[in-house]
Amino acid sequence: MTTTEQQTGAAADEQAAAPARPLRADAERNRVRILAAAREVFARRGLEAGLDEIARHAGVGTGTVYRRFPDKTALVEALFDERLDQVVACVKDAVADPDPWAGLCAALESLVAMQIEDHGLKDVIFGEIGDLESFRSRRAEILPLVEQGVRRAIDAGVLRPDVELTDFAAVQVMLVQVAAFAEAADPQVWRRYLHLLLDGLCTRREAPTPLGGPALDLDAFEAACGRHLPAPTTQPSAPTGR
């Protein structure tokens, strides 16, 4: 960690991609494959995925990953820096909707959908990797946007006035979590709860708005509860007795 030279050099390569010292063709090719593999593996399994898995998936050795990115955090940062730009842009679009209510709905839906399609993104947002600086700044961009969206919707009289910014964030947390919970059983069922929450968030309503798709059936729910034992390896097995 003390030797700074290589790190600075590597970082420059990752971002500027050429100026300092253009990577050898095969190295550049591998860099791209590693990023693609990381994007895919992190999206599917979240940040808990090991670098071995990413290397295997990219068809390179683990050493190759480490020559390009000094450590796991650097890889995550390189990947999600761009990704978070998309999140910001997406939220910006949503809250800019001329209809304040539609804007809030869209922001909520996009945020949850993005995090469910990319579990790595969820983990970054939830700080599962220990406070990435790159996200701290993005959160500072997103929150005021949402704040503005919330205020606008309250002023328009469509959003209940006792809702605060952090409530909106908490609603998003609830949706992401229930979506992750039910994901294996039905990756779309969280939209029911989006509608349910929106019905709770609006100022008043005569009748429930339709929930959208079907609910989970009982078997699917049971399965969602018991999904924590896919481990195919050696269990304590039989001869554990004493």
Place this chain on the structure above:
Amino acid sequence: MTTTEQQTGAAADEQAAAPARPLRADAERNRVRILAAAREVFARRGLEAGLDEIARHAGVGTGTVYRRFPDKTALVEALFDERLDQVVACVKDAVADPDPWAGLCAALESLVAMQIEDHGLKDVIFGEIGDLESFRSRRAEILPLVEQGVRRAIDAGVLRPDVELTDFAAVQVMLVQVAAFAEAADPQVWRRYLHLLLDGLCTRREAPTPLGGPALDLDAFEAACGRHLPAPTTQPSAPTGR
């Protein structure tokens, strides 16, 4: 699961507590202390707590824990068998309320409150330890109760009719998760979202019902996001570079 003898024997000791062969006085004393320690540690840290920690907290050696309970699962089962009875009773009471709506609210609130006060209970319910038989049967008791409560509330016209049993369960999941998320910042703030969800669940309403306590402030929310690095041991320390 294959070796039945010892387990059956041990189980008998734990439950009947005397008939077969009364434990020596000190052993019995330790058994009680272990259970008390486990109750406390599991409640605070969830089932991920190690048996070493429980042993230390009980003031005994780990070997002592293992002599009394053949493995971690047995200890968990011994503890939560009784605990789950309380859950069933509590839900039974709630849905028996003469007011169907009040019954549902009470059931939801109790379920969430119990799981937040006892993270081990939450983990058992969410299957974090691999399908305890003892809970499978309890779930079979609870679900029909809730089902009946839901149906009654729909028939009474207070609960929106497109809600199904698993939706109720999912709502409970959302609340437990958001409660766990915000717990360190404010252990009560989930009640705001209980009210919010209830407003979404009811058939119609003129105005929002009050949310109860205050929302999280921004700092508290930030802290809740970044709470995954309380590790007091050797951090990467300063020279982590960037």
Place this chain on the structure above:
DNA sequence: CTTAAGCGGAAGGACTCTCTCCGGATGGAC
């Protein structure tokens, strides 16, 4: 052709957690 850059992947820690083992201590029956 030469050589520095790059490559794979085995191996080196550094953890974690469950569970076992055994010499020594002790409750309680007689």
Place this chain on the structure above:
DNA sequence: GTCCATCCGGAGAGAGTCCTTCCGCTTAAG
């Protein structure tokens, strides 16, 4: 008061996990 079955503590074996390094071989490119 004696004696031994029972129990105790806690070190450590064993089995994982994951991040990171190292080194002999390969290869792009001037």
